Amino acid sequence: MPFIKNLVLIGAGHAHAFVLEAFAQRTDPMIAITVVSDSGLAAYSGSVPAWLAGDCSLRDTQIDVAALCQHARATLIESPAVALDHNAQQITLANGQTLAFDVASINVGSTLELPATHGDGLPYLLAMRPLSSLHQRWQGLQTRIQALPAGSTQQIVSVGGGAASCETLMSVLAQLRQRRSDIDWQGHLLSASATLLGDAGWLPRQLTRRALKRAGIQVHPERRAAALVQGGVQDEQGQTLPADIVLWATGASGHPWLAETRLPLDDKRFICTEQTLAVTGVPRLFAAGDCAHFTSPLLSSPVPKAGVYAVRQGPVLAKNLRAACHGEPLVAWKPPKRALALIGTGDGHAIASRGEIGFSGRWVWEWKKRIDARFIARFNPPFKP
Numbered sequence: 001m002p003f004i005k006n007l008v009l010i011g012a013g014h015a016h017a018f019v020l021e022a023f024a025q026r027t028d029p030m031i032a033i034t035v036v037s038d039s040g041l042a043a044y045s046g047s048v049p050a051w052l053a054g055d056c057s058l059r060d061t062q063i064d065v066a067a068l069c070q071h072a073r074a075t076l077i078e079s080p081a082v083a084l085d086h087n088a089q090q091i092t093l094a095n096g097q098t099l100a101f102d103v104a105s106i107n108v109g110s111t112l113e114l115p116a117t118h119g120d121g122l123p124y125l126l127a128m129r130p131l132s133s134l135h136q137r138w139q140g141l142q143t144r145i146q147a148l149p150a151g152s153t154q155q156i157v158s159v160g161g162g163a164a165s166c167e168t169l170m171s172v173l174a175q176l177r178q179r180r181s182d183i184d185w186q187g188h189l190l191s192a193s194a195t196l197l198g199d200a201g202w203l204p205r206q207l208t209r210r211a212l213k214r215a216g217i218q219v220h221p222e223r224r225a226a227a228l229v230q231g232g233v234q235d236e237q238g239q240t241l242p243a244d245i246v247l248w249a250t251g252a253s254g255h256p257w258l259a260e261t262r263l264p265l266d267d268k269r270f271i272c273t274e275q276t277l278a279v280t281g282v283p284r285l286f287a288a289g290d291c292a293h294f295t296s297p298l299l300s301s302p303v304p305k306a307g308v309y310a311v312r313q314g315p316v317l318a319k320n321l322r323a324a325c326h327g328e329p330l331v332a333w334k335p336p337k338r339a340l341a342l343i344g345t346g347d348g349h350a351i352a353s354r355g356e357i358g359f360s361g362r363w364v365w366e367w368k369k370r371i372d373a374r375f376i377a378r379f380n381p382p383f384k385p
Contacts, residue, residue: 005031005325008091008101009074010081011108012037012065014044014307015288017379018314019105019321024072024383031325033074034101036081036093040066043131045307047372049344053171054178055369058135063379071383081108084261086282103284103324105317106271110290110305113251115159121230123157123243128168129252141245142179150182157233157243159225160250161191162198163353166208167343168249170215174346187217190233190241192224192250200341201356208353211345211360225250252305254291266293275332277317278324286321288313296335308339311375342368 009016012035023033047061069076077099083092084104091099112129126141128134148154156176158169166189173187189196189212196219197205212219223235232243254269264272264280270293272280277292279285289310294303303309316333323330342364343351350365351358 004029005102006100007031007033007321007325008099008104009033009035010084010091010104010106011289011291012039012042012063013107013109013289013291014310015314015317016105016107017042017063017065017068018311019318020068020072020074021379021383022315022318022322023074024068027073028322028325031322033069033072034077034099035065035069035074036077036079036091036099037065038078038080038094038132040064040076040078043134044372044376045131046342046368047376048131048134049167049171049346050369050372052138052168052175053344053346054175060373061376063376064381067381068379068383071381081106082257084263086261086263086279086285089284101284103286103321105286105288105321106279106291107287107289107310107317108255108291110252110270111255112248113253114248115225115233115246116227117229118227118234119230122228123232123246125228126172126245126247128164128247128249130255145176145180145183148180148183151184153184153186154244155186155188155232155242156245156247157188157190157241158247158249159190159233160248161189161193161196161221162249163200163208163341163343165189165191165247165249166196166212167345168247169217170211170346171344172247172346173215173217187212187215188241188243189217189219190223190225190235191219191221194221197353200353201358203356204341204351204353204358207351207358207360208343211347211349211351215346252290258291268293276320276330277313277333278320278330284324286317286324288317294333294335298337299335303335304339306339306341308341309335312336312339342371344368 041062079093079095226236232240271287290305320330338355341353351360
């Protein structure tokens with residue numbers, strides 16, 4: 001008689017939501033599923049800018065992982081992984097518990113390499129990752145701004161020239177200006193690159209630059225942030241940009257505990273995977289989403305760290321985890337050559353970007369909100385696949 005296989009899902013990222021949905025729709029009595037996560041609620045990254053802008057509540061952005069586990073007949077342990085031994089097929093959790101697995105998958109997102117700090121009187125730092133604890137850091141900022149005197153001026157600097165940095169700064173500024181209209185909020189974007197949005201086309205970049213200007217944000221290109229110092233952000237040339245609050249949205253890296261494993265990692269601690277999403281050289285272990293380093297002959301560079309790719313990986317990951325538990329062949333995941341990015345501008349508008357194509361408007365923001373709401377509703381009771 002065949003043995004029941006233990007499948008452990010490490011993290012409650014977007015790809016694992018699809019895995020749980022697949023097992024809820026087609027149960028498998030020969031597979032026992034355990035999910036380990038730091039919380040029974042998981043934020044959907046696409047909705048975070050709307051929450052930061054004050055357009056929705058925190059709960060509106062969250063997937064009810066506990067309910068989804070129950071729907072899939074999976075056991076949820078609210079304690080994150082802190083160590084993994086793939087040779088012993090064992091995971092250690094923050095609560096000291098150890099779990100054995102036959103097949104496991106890692107979908108824990110990414111964190112940030114924080115800046116160096118020198119001296120006292122540093123600006124308040126709001127790191128945008130890890131996403132799971134962003135609400136705690138955001139609450140700390142809310143408490144701070146409530147104590148600011150009326151009529152004061154606050155300089156907010158967002159570090160990073162990608163879509164996340166631009167969108168975060170516009171969203172945060174919109175809410176702070178609404179909450180404390182008696183304060184002069186001034187925005188700055190510090191980018192190491194000469195252009196915004198990386199590989200995006202000319203039109204999306206121009207639309208983003210126009211939105212930043214409309215929000216009163218000054219862009220400082222070709223200035224790489226090096227450290228937080230008294231009163232601001234110091235760049236690599238030693239110049240200081242005044243700052244009271246710094247939004248840090250650059251330097252993504254894998255979680256530090258991964259460095260203590262013997263898994264194949266790139267220089268940023270991201271887990272190297274095969275085309276099947278199996279970890280390179282470790283056929284019983286898979287990785288997806290931001291924590292994975294996935295390369296493909298279809299792309300000129302590794303898959304970007306964006307939630308849309310974890311969403312696309314989800315159905316293939318679900319199929320391959322089931323196949324791995326039964327000793328069946330795996331299938332390859334084929335990444336899209338381009339992905340649609342919808343960037344909120346904090347003022348009830350959004351920008352759509354896909355390659356060279358770009359357009360903006362209030363209708364794009366409403367479209368984005370509908371897409372995000374449908375995604376979250378899909379994994380929350382009553383379930384709507």
